[in-house]
Amino acid sequence: MPALNAEKAIAQEKAIIINTESLNVRNGPGLSFSVAKQVHKGDEFQVVSSENDWYEIKLNSSKTGWVANWLVTLKAGSSAKKGTVTEDGLRVRDGAGTNYSVVAALNNGEEVSITEEQGNWYKISAGSIAGWVHKDYIAGDAPETEDSETVSNVQPDNWTGISTDNSLNVRNSPGLHGSIIGKLNKGDKVSVTGSVSGWFRIEFGGIEGWVSSQYIEKPSSASKPPANQVSYGKVIINSLNIRENANLNGKVVGSVKQGEVYEILEEKNNWYKLSLKGGKTGWAAGWYMEKTVAEKPQKQQSTRKAEEVQILYNGTNLRSSAFTNSAIVARASSGETFPIKKKTGEWYEVSLKNGQTGFVASWIVSVSGSSDSAPVNKPKSGGLKGKTILIDPGHGGRDSGTIGYRGTFEKDLTLSTSQILYDLLKKAGADVILTRNDDSYSSLNTRVALAHYHDSDAFISIHYDSISDSSVKGYTAYYYHQYQKELSQTVLGSLVKSLSSRNRGLKQGDYFVIRENKQPAVLLELGYLSNPSEEALTRTHSFQDMAARSIYNGLDEYFSE
The missing domain is CATH 2.30.30.40 (SH3 Domains)
Incomplete structure (x- = not known):
């Protein structure tokens, strides 16, 4: 189990209410911890502390446990927090989510009282208006120095900064009152052109933007990325335009699709120059990509x-x-x-x-300098006993993966599903290795290197999918090399026998962990978290157990031929 963080945020005088029919209370802040107790909708508990996306709650006078914050409602203390609307036409809904009806609208500068918090939503009241709004558009009470600064006080500057935080808000003016115009990811480079107290002015997608100075780091003049490291970008929207130049006025020369991964050759004002198929290059908006830094695949040393x-x-x-x-x-x-x-x-x-x-x-x-890149043909017969199987729970740590319609983190589902599969394979006598066994980050190159180091007989990468169309559901199996196709077909065939969702088929996918893998490998997308009903289903133990058993049966069939 992962060690607990000693520097937990204390959440005094707060309470939560369970808002799902039944909820597991765990012995630590993560799905990998054992279940301490089960509680039910409407139960109320005092909050002792919080860590990342989890609340520690008081179960009785001597015992505490942990619950996921996206499955509870946080009740504020006796006095409500105050906030200010940062956008005109902010929609107020009758529930904490975009699927709820709009009951009113608020304008920039209006003051609200915040009475509850649920995930990324605040319950607010403003005069006769009451309902739920997304917290990104509500600024809390801020120091006078932040909101009182004006652009006329900007100190000129010109240097390159690096974002130290994921999902860092870029605003159209310095201060929390500024409207959010985009986001930066950890490691993104930006040109800093000016500053006021607590805020940096940056070039962002061809326009001016503002970010909090505490999340921008000025690198040493001598610091350069290691020669053996490279950045990769994963497309996080359905279709992303590729342009000739690093701005929205650049001519569109192609497009890339959601889930595809490309090497980032250059960065300019939050635009990424990508290495595309056929030796081509082009620029894509960095705020529509998820960036990962990994060791450079050694096969590129050609x-x-x-x-x-x-x-x-x-x-x-x-x-x-x-x-x-x-x-x-x-x-x-x-x-x-x-x-x-x-x-x-x-x-x-x-x-x-x-x-x-x-x-x-x-x-x-x-x-x-060798053409000998195909894997060694290893015997498949004899069943699972003694076979070396690498299970790769996708994402982890600072990389949450996709976030579901109601806030489910992909990284949590991939880990819990992988742990069930791990137990099944171990009982069958297989030598099983997990690329991660807790909520930690592991680079793509490290995951593949483990498969090569252990000379694995099979590499199984577990993922859950997402798309802008919330009606889409189903599961998919991906391979890249022909020597991976048989394993992928066999595992997919086993999923078809057990899962009631739609079979979206076997596809060739350009994903790093299978593209750079010399072992038989498959990447599985087990369901769409963007579909509300499928998200709810995939979170259940029964679904994860059935999916894991299906993969197990597919592996057993593959190694018994």
Whole structure:
């Protein structure tokens, strides 16, 4: 289990009300913790503390537990908080969600009383108007220095800043009263052109924007990204235009689709220059992409004429012969390269810098200047016992994945589903490895490297899907290489037998964890969190158990042929 954060935010004099029919109270702030108790709709509890998206509540005089904040309503203390509307025509709804009816509208500058909080929504009152509004458009009481600054007091500046926070609001003026015009992700680079107390003026998508200075870091003049790292962008909307230039006036030269991942070659004012198929490039709006920084796939080191191995891990052993128990003659660091003399079974004999030779296992290195990129054909027969299976719960940590119609985090569902599958496979005698076993972040390259390091017989990446059309539902299986197709077909066939949702078929998908994977691999999207009914279904233990058992049965069939 993940360790608890000692610096928990104290939430004094607050209480929550359960707003779902039944809710598991857990022994820690995450779905991976065991269930301490089950509570029911309407139950009220005192809040002891909070951590990330979880509240610690008092169950009795000696016991506490944790509940997800998106499944409860937070009651404020005896006096309501005050807030100010930051947008004209703000819709007031009769419930906490866009699916509820609009009952009124408020204008920029109007003051409201905040009486409750539920997920990303506030329950407010303003005169005779009462209802729910999205919290992004309500500013709380702010220090006078923030709201009283004017653009005429801007200090000129010109440097490159880096966002240190995900979903950082970009506003049209300095202060919380400014309307939100977009968002920055962690690691995004921006041009800072001026400042007032507490706020930086930036170039944003060809226009001027303002961000809180506490979330923009000025890098050292000597700091450069490591040579072995690269940024990737995942498209988070249904269709995104690719343009010739880094602004909205640039000519549209193509489009990319939701879920596709591309290498980011350059960043300019929150626009990303992408490496596209066929060697082409183009610019996309960075606020419609989810950025990840990972180690550069070693197969891109293709300019060497002679065959070389490149070390993937620090402290890799180079041995005196092609056996894991032979003497260690040297140790190598990640990124080092050695010329190949010959290949002996699953080992490479390489030339060392001191003129000696050494042997290194093929599954912990990358080979350049070679056409031998296909995986070794491994025997599939014999069932699950003894097979090495990598389970990859998608996303995690700072990367929440998609967020459902009612606030479900994809990263939580992928982990709980993967843990059920892990238990099933372990009982069958398989050697099972999880790329993460808690709410932690792991780079895409690390996930693939684990499959290569362990020479896995199968790599299963678990995900849940999302799309702008909330009526879409179903599950999909993706492969990239032909040697991954059989595994993907077999697992999908097993899902068809058990899941009642729509089978959206087997597709070839350009996803990093299968594209860069030399092992049999499949990426599964098990349901659409953008569909309210399917989101509710996928959150149930019965669905996750059925999905995991279906994948298990598909693997059993695959290894029994």
